[in-house]
Amino acid sequence: xxxxxxxxxxQTAERRAQRASLVGVAEAVGVSPSSVxxxxxxxxxxxxxxxxRILRTAAELGYPGPDPTARNLRRGRSGSxxxxxPERLPYPFTDPYAMLVLRGVAEGLAxxxxxxxxxxxxxxxxxxEGAVRNAAVDGxxxxxxxxxxxLFQVALARQLPIVVVDGPQVRGLDCITINDRAGTRAAAxxxxxxxxxxxxxxxxxxxxxxxxxxVPPDERHLAVGIARQRLEGCAxxxxxxxxxxxxxxxxECSMTSVEAGHAGMRALLDTDPQVTGVVAFxxxxxxxxxxxxxxRGLMVPFDISIVGFDDVAQFExxxxxxxxxxxxxxxxxxxxIELLSGAPQVPKHQVLPTELIVRGxxxxxxxxxxxxxx
Amino acid sequence: xxxxxxxxxxQTAERRAQRASLVGVAEAVGVSPSSVxxxxxxxxxxxxxxxxRILRTAAELGYPGPDPTARNLRRGRSGSxxxxxPERLPYPFTDPYAMLVLRGVAEGLAxxxxxxxxxxxxxxxxxxEGAVRNAAVDGxxxxxxxxxxxLFQVALARQLPIVVVDGPQVRGLDCITINDRAGTRAAAxxxxxxxxxxxxxxxxxxxxxxxxxxVPPDERHLAVGIARQRLEGCAxxxxxxxxxxxxxxxxECSMTSVEAGHAGMRALLDTDPQVTGVVAFxxxxxxxxxxxxxxRGLMVPFDISIVGFDDVAQFExxxxxxxxxxxxxxxxxxxxIELLSGAPQVPKHQVLPTELIVRGxxxxxxxxxxxxxx
DNA sequence: CGCCTTTACTATAACGTTCCAGATCCCGTC
DNA sequence: GACGGGATCTGGAACGTTATAGTAAAGGCG
Numbered sequence: 001x002x003x004x005x006x007x008x009x010x011q012t013a014e015r016r017a018q019r020a021s022l023v024g025v026a027e028a029v030g031v032s033p034s035s036v037x038x039x040x041x042x043x044x045x046x047x048x049x050x051x052x053r054i055l056r057t058a059a060e061l062g063y064p065g066p067d068p069t070a071r072n073l074r075r076g077r078s079g080s081x082x083x084x085x086p087e088r089l090p091y092p093f094t095d096p097y098a099m100l101v102l103r104g105v106a107e108g109l110a111x112x113x114x115x116x117x118x119x120x121x122x123x124x125x126x127x128x129e130g131a132v133r134n135a136a137v138d139g140x141x142x143x144x145x146x147x148x149x150x151l152f153q154v155a156l157a158r159q160l161p162i163v164v165v166d167g168p169q170v171r172g173l174d175c176i177t178i179n180d181r182a183g184t185r186a187a188a189x190x191x192x193x194x195x196x197x198x199x200x201x202x203x204x205x206x207x208x209x210x211x212x213x214x215v216p217p218d219e220r221h222l223a224v225g226i227a228r229q230r231l232e233g234c235a236x237x238x239x240x241x242x243x244x245x246x247x248x249x250x251x252e253c254s255m256t257s258v259e260a261g262h263a264g265m266r267a268l269l270d271t272d273p274q275v276t277g278v279v280a281f282x283x284x285x286x287x288x289x290x291x292x293x294x295x296r297g298l299m300v301p302f303d304i305s306i307v308g309f310d311d312v313a314q315f316e317x318x319x320x321x322x323x324x325x326x327x328x329x330x331x332x333x334x335x336x337i338e339l340l341s342g343a344p345q346v347p348k349h350q351v352l353p354t355e356l357i358v359r360g361x362x363x364x365x366x367x368x369x370x371x372x373x374x
Numbered sequence: 375x376x377x378x379x380x381x382x383x384x385q386t387a388e389r390r391a392q393r394a395s396l397v398g399v400a401e402a403v404g405v406s407p408s409s410v411x412x413x414x415x416x417x418x419x420x421x422x423x424x425x426x427r428i429l430r431t432a433a434e435l436g437y438p439g440p441d442p443t444a445r446n447l448r449r450g451r452s453g454s455x456x457x458x459x460p461e462r463l464p465y466p467f468t469d470p471y472a473m474l475v476l477r478g479v480a481e482g483l484a485x486x487x488x489x490x491x492x493x494x495x496x497x498x499x500x501x502x503e504g505a506v507r508n509a510a511v512d513g514x515x516x517x518x519x520x521x522x523x524x525l526f527q528v529a530l531a532r533q534l535p536i537v538v539v540d541g542p543q544v545r546g547l548d549c550i551t552i553n554d555r556a557g558t559r560a561a562a563x564x565x566x567x568x569x570x571x572x573x574x575x576x577x578x579x580x581x582x583x584x585x586x587x588x589v590p591p592d593e594r595h596l597a598v599g600i601a602r603q604r605l606e607g608c609a610x611x612x613x614x615x616x617x618x619x620x621x622x623x624x625x626e627c628s629m630t631s632v633e634a635g636h637a638g639m640r641a642l643l644d645t646d647p648q649v650t651g652v653v654a655f656x657x658x659x660x661x662x663x664x665x666x667x668x669x670r671g672l673m674v675p676f677d678i679s680i681v682g683f684d685d686v687a688q689f690e691x692x693x694x695x696x697x698x699x700x701x702x703x704x705x706x707x708x709x710x711i712e713l714l715s716g717a718p719q720v721p722k723h724q725v726l727p728t729e730l731i732v733r734g735x736x737x738x739x740x741x742x743x744x745x746x747x748x
Numbered sequence: 749c750g751c752c753t754t755t756a757c758t759a760t761a762a763c764g765t766t767c768c769a770g771a772t773c774c775c776g777t778c
Numbered sequence: 779g780a781c782g783g784g785a786t787c788t789g790g791a792a793c794g795t796t797a798t799a800g801t802a803a804a805g806g807c808g
Contacts, residue, residue, distance in 0.1 A: 019533075021793090021794055021795085022794060022795065022796095023794075023795090031757075031758085032757070032758045032759075033758090033759095033794090033795080033796090034757075034758060034759080034796080034797090035756090035757060035758075037795070037796055037797095038757090038796095041796080045755095045756080045757085046755095046756065046757070047755085047756065047757090050756080050757085062533070064531055064532050064533045065507060065531070065532075066794080066795065066796090067447075067793090067794050067795065068507075068508045068509060068510040069443060069446045069447045069452060069510045069793085069794080069795090070447050070763090070793070070794035070795040070796090071508070071794080071795055071796075072443045072510055072763095072795090073441075073443045073444050073447050073763050073764070073765085073793090073794080073795070073796095074762080074763050074794080074795045074796045074797080075763085075795085075796070075797090076763075078443060078510060079505075079508055080491065080509070080510075082489075088484050089480040089481070089483055089484040089490070090477050090480040090481045090484060092480075093473055093474075093476055093477035093480055094477070099467055099473070100467075102467055103464050103467035103468070106463040106464040106466075106467055106492070106494075107463070107464045109463055109494060110462050110463040110464060110494045113494065113504070113505065114494075114505075115456075115491050115492060115493045115494065115505055115509055116463070116491070116492040116494075117454065117489050117490070117491050117492075118480065118489060118490040118491075118492065119489045120480075120483060120484045120487065120488075120489065120490075130487070131453075131487065131488075131489055133439060133442075134442045134445070134453055135442060135454070135489055136442040136443045136446055136452060136454075136510055157438055157439070158438050158439075159393075159436070159438045315689040395763090395764055395765085396764060396765065396766095397764075397765090405787075405788085406787070406788045406789070407764090407765080407766090407788090407789095408766080408767085408787075408788060408789080408790095409786090409787060409788080411765070411766060411767090412766095412787090415766080419785095419786075419787085420785095420786065420787070421785085421786065421787090424786085424787085440764075440765065440766090441763090441764050441765070443763085443764080443765090444763070444764035444765040444766090444793090445764080445765055445766075446765090446793095447763090447764080447765070447766095447793050447794070447795085448764080448765045448766045448767080448792080448793050449765085449766070449767095449793085450793070
């Protein structure tokens with residue numbers, strides 16, 4: 001036995017046979033590993049003849065080229081960015097808004113020649129922070145997480161560059177948002193200007209916990225993140241119109257989906273049958289709300305008006321607040337790349353514009369009070 | 375000078391200060407690196423007291439936990455899978471069918487606790503095969519590539535497990551498809567059974583190259599991949615009905631989009647004004663086709679019938695061939711995980727079922743010949 | 749002919765882990 | 779009192795690269 005077994009249990013030669021590595025190729029050609037590395041990464045550092053010879057032998061040996069992981073370790077870069085969502089992995093593919101953001105990210109990434117890593121998370125379980133802890137990436141784009149979310153905390157602990165989209169807004173972090181307050185303020189104001197006197201609100205989740213039902217006035221300040229901003233926007237418009245915010249019913253939907261909007265609207269109509277105008281914090285919720293209204297015999301916009309948010313329900317003819325979702329993604333990538341470039345940067349908070357898009361789901365309220373008519 | 379400069383230009387001590395590593399923590403605590411590693415990975419291998427002490431010091435030093443890249447190198451696994459598309463990165467976020475596949479992949483991945491890496495590619499340029507060459511992943515899911523595509527070749531060269539979705543079908547590779555031929559055969563047969571005598575076909579790209587316009591009979595055999603299968607399905611149905619395949623107009627659309635379908639339909643109507651039934655190889659194309667028909671004053675389904683493919687146009691009331699897109703993604707992941715588990719596997723080809731969904735875009739042809747009526 | 753530059757290639761030391769095989773100690777047991 | 783054995787912890791060699799500095803040979807120039 002010329003060779004004695006190595007600690008790792010396999011003999012070097014045997015290992016070599018399994019799968020060619022860079023030094024394997026080097027030995028076969030009879031040059032140093034550096035030259036093989038250069039053949040792949042810096043063609044100008046060696047003669048064309050040698051390079052040719054190296055690549056040929058590599059092909060013969062079935063060497064698949066430098067191992068990305070080893071290269072990343074040595075270089076200290078991985079060439080890919082991670083995107084983190086608060087929900088399970090399939091979520092971004094079910095919510096058209098999240099998809100638009102993702103699409104923007106994808107567009108930005110394509111230019112930057114980086115890959116995108118989607119890390120699975122779950123809303124409730126802290127079980128699998130593992131995925132974000134173990135993601136071999138250069139930076140994070142964090143979408144719509146709450147500050148106390150475990151996923152977010154783990155991402156922070158990684159000490160990598162982070163760009164936050166849609167909150168949370170944290171000390172030294174870059175952040176890209178819209179002015180959510182102004183958005184819903186415009187939505188509510190639109191209804192009020194049309195003459196509506198009784199507004200209802202269908203909000204997305206107010207906190208990290210799943211909750212459903214009417215939100216009493218004294219609990220509204222507990223809302224966090226985007227929902228809080230949007231709620232405040234509604235309040236501002238309602239108060240500016242001289243109406244009572246406390247008497248305005250706010251209904252919390254269990255999630256951002258058509259079904260949850262449907263259920264929320266039913267509850268809203270049960271709680272306050274006099275509502276003639278509804279501000280929904282998502283187009284999906286608005287679509288569900290319209291269905292629920294129709295089931296009660298209420299025609300949109302003649303009997304009741306609905307304003308959505310995001311402008312993602314293409315075929316629904318919905319009055320809504322448009323926000324540049326894809327742009328958020330693009331900017332996030334752009335910014336992250338800047339951060340990665342190493343130049344020290346002061347954190348930036350970019351606020352993107354929103355726009356009220358008036359379509360066919362809003363109109364003046366019925367002339368006769370609906371309550372009287374019934 | 376007690377320490378002389380290290381070759382890499384930075385002194386070890388200085389380096390340590392920059393960012394704590396596992397050995398840095400080990401030194402600080404006064405234990406071996408192995409113990410620190412175990413503190414993170416195998417809590418049962420050390421006393422609770424020591425583990426506690428290690429984690430505390432790690433926190434003090436700001437050590438972010440074991441570096442994923444180094445860990446991956448050592449372990450020989452990266453914990454993430456890559457998905458490769460033939461188009462630029464944003465593409466899967468624009469085509470609802472691709473999105474559904476992606477969503478299925480995401481669902482499968484969530485269960486398997488793996489991350490998903492989306493690698494950018496481009497249809498024409500071979501410039502950035504780099505992304506797939508450098509992706510630090512354990513395996514590939516390759517979607518709808520052609521065999522000669524550079525991206526596909528590079529993925530093959532990586533010698534990692536590969537699962538192919540929607541072709542190409544290659545020697546020892548696992549593959550998940552539907553019976554595309556049977557799908558379009560059913561679509562065309564449906565029209566023929568309704569009584570249509572003159573069928574038109576709107577096909578997706580037939581080859582790797584962008585091409586538009588009518589496909590003469592003697593060029594149809596040049597089609598590759600899925601488009602070829604689907605074309606053959608149409609031919610079979612047409613011939614079985616006793617009609618002439620050579621006289622059936624086949625129009626190639628530049629890409630899979632509403633706009634391209636619109637343009638394709640215009641060209642189809644120009645080429646063969648007598649068509650009363652159209653088989654489109656994608657719902658997006660079908661939607662565009664209907665628009666183009668409407669512009670010519672042709673009402674669907676009264677003047678002309680259209681069958682789509684994929685069943686992804688939710689609001690369009692389209693007769694279509696449904697295929698289990700998300701299921702494809704789920705199965706691909708499942709299979710890939712199996713391959714990664716190491717047990718030697720014989721390659722499997724899974725063929726998923728399709729289903730004709732009859733909705734409002736098909737009807738018997740107009741009783742009077744349209745040509746006569748005009 | 750000595751000196752300086754360029755070209756082509758190499759030696760060496762990291763990058764930050766984890767795995768495997770011990771080494772040490774303490775305890776109970778025959 | 780020797781022995782087996784679990785519980786803890788350590789040593790050292792990989793994993794597969796690449797950056798940096800350096801060497802040797804070849805060419806240019808006064």
